[in-house]
Amino acid sequence: MKPKEFRVHAHRIVDWMADYLEKIETFPVKSTVSPGDIFIQIPDKPPENGEPMDDIMQDLDRIIMPGMTHWQSPGFFAYFNANSSYPSLLAEMITSCMGAQCMIWETSPAAAELEERMMNWLAGMIGLPQTFHGVIQDTASTATLASLLTAREKFTGYAINEKGFGNQPDFRIYCSTETHSSVEKAVKIGGFGRCNLVKVPVDKEFRLIPENLDRTITHDKKQGKVPLSVVATIGTTGTTSIDPLKEIAAICQHHKLWLHVDAAMAGTALLLPEYRWMIEGIEAVDSFVFNPHKWMFTNFDCSAYFVRDPETLIKTFEILPEYLKTRTRGMVNDYRDWGIPLGRRFRALKLWFVIREFGVKGLQDKIRLHLALAAKLKEMILKDQQVELMAPVPLNTVCFRIKPEGAEDDESINRYNEQLLQVLNSSGKLYMTHTKLNGKYTLRMVIGQTNITEQHVIRAWETIKEYATKLTI
Numbered sequence: 276m277k278p279k280e281f282r283v284h285a286h287r288i289v290d291w292m293a294d295y296l297e298k299i300e301t302f303p304v305k306s307t308v309s310p311g312d313i314f315i316q317i318p319d320k321p322p323e324n325g326e327p328m329d330d331i332m333q334d335l336d337r338i339i340m341p342g343m344t345h346w347q348s349p350g351f352f353a354y355f356n357a358n359s360s361y362p363s364l365l366a367e368m369i370t371s372c373m374g375a376q377c378m379i380w381e382t383s384p385a386a387a388e389l390e391e392r393m394m395n396w397l398a399g400m401i402g403l404p405q406t407f408h409g410v411i412q413d414t415a416s417t418a419t420l421a422s423l424l425t426a427r428e429k430f431t432g433y434a435i436n437e438k439g440f441g442n443q444p445d446f447r448i449y450c451s452t453e454t455h456s457s458v459e460k461a462v463k464i465g466g467f468g469r470c471n472l473v474k475v476p477v478d479k480e481f482r483l484i485p486e487n488l489d490r491t492i493t494h495d496k497k498q499g500k501v502p503l504s505v506v507a508t509i510g511t512t513g514t515t516s517i518d519p520l521k522e523i524a525a526i527c528q529h530h531k532l533w534l535h536v537d538a539a540m541a542g543t544a545l546l547l548p549e550y551r552w553m554i555e556g557i558e559a560v561d562s563f564v565f566n567p568h569k570w571m572f573t574n575f576d577c578s579a580y581f582v583r584d585p586e587t588l589i590k591t592f593e594i595l596p597e598y599l600k601t602r603t604r605g606m607v608n609d610y611r612d613w614g615i616p617l618g619r620r621f622r623a624l625k626l627w628f629v630i631r632e633f634g635v636k637g638l639q640d641k642i643r644l645h646l647a648l649a650a651k652l653k654e655m656i657l658k659d660q661q662v663e664l665m666a667p668v669p670l671n672t673v674c675f676r677i678k679p680e681g682a683e684d685d686e687s688i689n690r691y692n693e694q695l696l697q698v699l700n701s702s703g704k705l706y707m708t709h710t711k712l713n714g715k716y717t718l719r720m721v722i723g724q725t726n727i728t729e730q731h732v733i734r735a736w737e738t739i740k741e742y743a744t745k746l747t748i
């Protein structure tokens with residue numbers, strides 16, 4: 276492709292993007308294709324000779340688009356959001372354009388220094404104490420793994436990095452039964468063994484019970500196990516429940532345990548001073564992660580990982596082969612030593628664009644709107660005889676199930692709601708996912724998409740009610 280042709284196609288593709296986002300509500304939110312539908316349309320061999328861009332773009336529309344689920348649609352209520360926004364998208368285009376590898380300061384000083392500044396901005400914006408230092412990771416899963424590895428190395432004087440586990444004792448990691456699966460994954464990869472992950476029960480509001488945590492730790496110690504770390508969650512994936520951080524932090528201090536906080540989705544709500552109560556006790560936390568790529572209008576991937584003591588993080592991950600030695604080492608942040616991958620995209624740029632274009636107030640206004648819409652939906656549910664609210668709504672996620680007439684036992688209600696979700700999602704009008712709460716099949720509606728308005732929530736609710744009326748048990 277020649278520069279002149281690039282210019283033409285780039286302009287065309289920007290128009291394609293603007294059109295896509297403007298007409299996004301005309302697509303079925305969840306793709307309706309069947310397994311293999313896309314695969315069979317792609318030739319089994321690559322072309323020998325280059326093909327015209329026009330053909331490639333036609334195939335994008337014809338083959339690929341029907342197989343896409345539209346995460347940026349305001350009809351998207353599934354999982355947690357993976358929000359984009361115009362300023363973020365523009366920054367991503369520039370990041371791709373420069374294609375810089377930002378592994379160390381020298382390979383793009385601006386990337387390293389903007390990242391440091393953006394992490395300081397974010398820490399201030401969400402009310403973290405000044406003592407925290409941040410680094411961008413790809414995902415919360417990676418951040419949590421980095422946290423547990425750092426705890427492991429700090430506790431053993433960096434011995435496992437050097438010599439392997441040898442005859443180290445059984446280290447124990449604690450979280451609640453509602454904790455995200457990424458913690459279990461990190462425990463497996465970290466070499467602790469899944470059997471050493473202890474899932475502490477939760478209360479009626481799906482929050483970890485501190486007394487049970489304390490009792491379990493004490494019991495483990497008596498059994499010769501070595502308690503190492505607790506992972507507390509602010510905003511669990513099922514119901515956005517909020518673990519009591521202050522009590523958990525006190526237990527960790529008493530037993531000298533490493534405390535990691537997973538606030539992947541809910542961290543964004545800390546932009547609002549009225550939600551800072553969620554991190555009371557933060558001074559005693561060792562590491563904290565939240566994903567601007569979920570609720571803060573910043574394209575995936577962008578996970579903000581904060582630590583109280585960067586030295587232990589760096590000592591856990593640093594590696595210094597000859598070809599990476601530089602004269603600036605020690606004077607600057609070489610972020611390859613702050614996590615697992617060597618290579619790093621220039622991700623701070625999109626944060627800079629987003630925070631500046633929205634302004635802190637602009638971000639806060641959107642988050643407040645989403646929280647207000649979730650509260651409104653909750654009120655509508657509470658007034659509706661046919662619908663049962665399944666969990667408190669501390670944030671932007673509403674858990675409910677429909678109780679159809681004539682349904683008595685949980686099993687048939689479960690089956691009914693499962694079927695309802697299926698027909699709703701295949702309607703293309705909206706996309707929701709489910710969870711199980713105390714064995715009950717529960718529909719989850721997450722209100723956090725960048726462009727969602729009250730109309731979208733009301734329309735979605737009418738659709739749900741309409742399909743529920745049509746579906747009989």
Ligand SMILES: *Cc1c(COP(=O)(O)O)cnc(C)c1O
Nearest residue numbers: 414415416455457512537539540
């Ligand atoms: C989404 C989520 C994760 C995983 O996030 P990734 O960035 O995709 O790894 C972890 N914990 C919680 C509470 C989440 O909501």
